[in-house]
Amino acid sequence: MPALTPHQTVFALVTSLLAFFLVLELVRRRRLREEYSWLWLLTAGAMVLLVVWYRLLLVITHVVGAVTPLNTLLLCAVLFLFAIAVHYSVIISRLTTQVKNLAQELALLSSRIDQRGG
Amino acid sequence: MPAFNEAARIGRVLAGARAAVPDATILVVDDGSSDDTADVARAAGARVVRLPFNLGAGVAAQTGYKLAVRDGFDCVVQLDADGQHEPADIPTLLAPIVRGEADVVIGSRFLGGVAYRPGILRRAGMGLFRWLAWLMTGVRFSDVTSGFRAFGPDVVRFVATEWYPTDYADADVLITLRRAGFRLREEPVRMYPRAGGRSMHAGLRPVYYVFKMLLSVALAPLRNEPAIRKGV
Numbered sequence: 416m417p418a419l420t421p422h423q424t425v426f427a428l429v430t431s432l433l434a435f436f437l438v439l440e441l442v443r444r445r446r447l448r449e450e451y452s453w454l455w456l457l458t459a460g461a462m463v464l465l466v467v468w469y470r471l472l473l474v475i476t477h478v479v480g481a482v483t484p485l486n487t488l489l490l491c492a493v494l495f496l497f498a499i500a501v502h503y504s505v506i507i508s509r510l511t512t513q514v515k516n517l518a519q520e521l522a523l524l525s526s527r528i529d530q531r532g533g
Numbered sequence: 534m535p536a537f538n539e540a541a542r543i544g545r546v547l548a549g550a551r552a553a554v555p556d557a558t559i560l561v562v563d564d565g566s567s568d569d570t571a572d573v574a575r576a577a578g579a580r581v582v583r584l585p586f587n588l589g590a591g592v593a594a595q596t597g598y599k600l601a602v603r604d605g606f607d608c609v610v611q612l613d614a615d616g617q618h619e620p621a622d623i624p625t626l627l628a629p630i631v632r633g634e635a636d637v638v639i640g641s642r643f644l645g646g647v648a649y650r651p652g653i654l655r656r657a658g659m660g661l662f663r664w665l666a667w668l669m670t671g672v673r674f675s676d677v678t679s680g681f682r683a684f685g686p687d688v689v690r691f692v693a694t695e696w697y698p699t700d701y702a703d704a705d706v707l708i709t710l711r712r713a714g715f716r717l718r719e720e721p722v723r724m725y726p727r728a729g730g731r732s733m734h735a736g737l738r739p740v741y742y743v744f745k746m747l748l749s750v751a752l753a754p755l756r757n758e759p760a761i762r763k764g765v
Contacts, residue, residue, distance in 0.1 A: 512695070518585050519596045522562070523603065526582040 419469055431462035454502055458495050535593035536614035537564040540573045546612070547577040549620030554610075554627075560600060561614065564593040570614075590680070591698065598684070598693040610683045612640075618681040619723040626683035626720055636688045636715040639674065639707070640681030640722035665746050674707060674719060681722055688715055705746065 419427065438455045441447035465472045465488075476487040534550075536543055543561065550559050561574035565587035574581050582596055594611055601609045608630055612618040622640060629635040663674060684692060691697070691713060698705040711717055 515588060515592050518588055519592065519599055522582045522584045522596055523600055526580070526600070530580070 419466070424466060427466040428463065431459055431466060435459035435463060451502075451506070454495075454499060461491070534560065534579075534612055534614050535562045535564055535590050535597065536566065536570050536574065537587060537590070537593070538566045538568045538570060539614040540566070540568040540570045542616045543570060543614045544573050544577055546614055546616050546618075546620060547574060547579050550612070550623065551578065553620045553623045557610075557623075558606065560597050562593040562596045564588060564590065594680075595692065595697050598689055598697070601689050602693045606689070607686045608683060609689050612681050617724050617726070619725070622681070622720075622722040623683075625722060626681070629718055629720065630683055630685040634716075635718040636685045637707075637710050637717045638683040639676065639717065639719045640679050640724075641674070641676035641719040642679065642722060642724040643675040661743065662746060674717075676719065679722075679724075681724070691715075 435456065438447065438452050438459060442449055442452045469484075472484045472487060476482075476484050479487060479490065481487045481490065534543075534546070547559060547561070550557075559579040561571070561579045561581050563571040563574070563581060563583045565584050571581045571583050582600060584593060584596060597611070598609060600606075608627060610623050610626055612620065612623070618640065626638045626640055629638050659676070667674070688710065691710070692706070696709060696713070698709055707717065
């Protein structure tokens with residue numbers, strides 16, 4: 416299987432490094448919480464790794480039985496998006512419960528205040 | 534009594550409840566209504582808790598349980614604010630709990646010679662839930678979608694925790710309570726068709742309801758629910 420051309424390597428490397436540092440920068444400016452950044456950093460890191468260490472991609476392609484390295488990359492992309500979506504669902508579920516409990520707490524407290532006020 | 538936009542109907546229900554249980558505290562949990570449900574309820578002498586936005590009947594009911602726990606109430610009777618349930622039946626539901634024969638009493642519209650004929654679709658849905666509940670609990674309930682129920686002290690403390698399925702109440706609640714080891718029983722009550730307003734079982738929601746029931750049937754045995762185990 417042909418290796419990446421220097422042209423492709425440079426483009427892929429620049430793209431994945433940009434992604435990596437974008438996430439880091441968002442965390443630095445506190446626009447993105449650390450706890451939500453790890454999955455993104457992991458992905459950007461994996462992208463860099465696969466570009467630099469192209470043989471690894473070939474090995475993975477062989478292991479999963481994909482025909483071309485491109486198939487492997489697309490598979491990884493889909494799996495990653497799936498993981499992100501599930502991750503968000505988990506977070507949303509937790510937030511929903513917290514909002515529910517807060518709303519109940521607020522309602523109970525304000526009713527207590529109403530009672531005191533007569 | 535969870536209520537969502539029931540200003541036109543709740544007054545009559547509150548008057549009935551007051552007459553049936555004069556010494557009880559009547560609590561209305563206003564689930565973020567946009568009409569004056571809360572004012573009507575307050576004027577009728579009920580204690581009112583207002584949720585800041587609409588969170589669903591299950592969450593509203595649980596808010597009531599939480600208040601009951603904090604303010605030290607022993608027993609809770611829950612009924613609909615739309616006039617479907619007959620407040621005069623409240624003592625019927627409470628009696629087995631007071632006698633110590635049950636922890637949870639469900640008001641069933643199908644026990645006894647009470648005339649209530651739901652539509653064919655609703656009957657089919659009820660049949661399905663009944664079958665699922667039987668599958669899950671080994672108990673044949675005649676009315677698993679009833680929101681007219683009474684809880685004893687231990688149950689009130691239990692349903693005020695995160696174990697209470699607020700997402701979709703009735704049948705799921707029966708299954709959860711049964712699995713927690715509480716003694717459930719049914720008593721005949723009167724139920725009336727809705728006098729207007731929107732049922733919570735409208736549109737596509739029954740489909741979701743069936744899905745959720747199936748999911749909890751599948752998952753409940755895999756969950757580590759706390760077993761309170763009281764003479765199961």
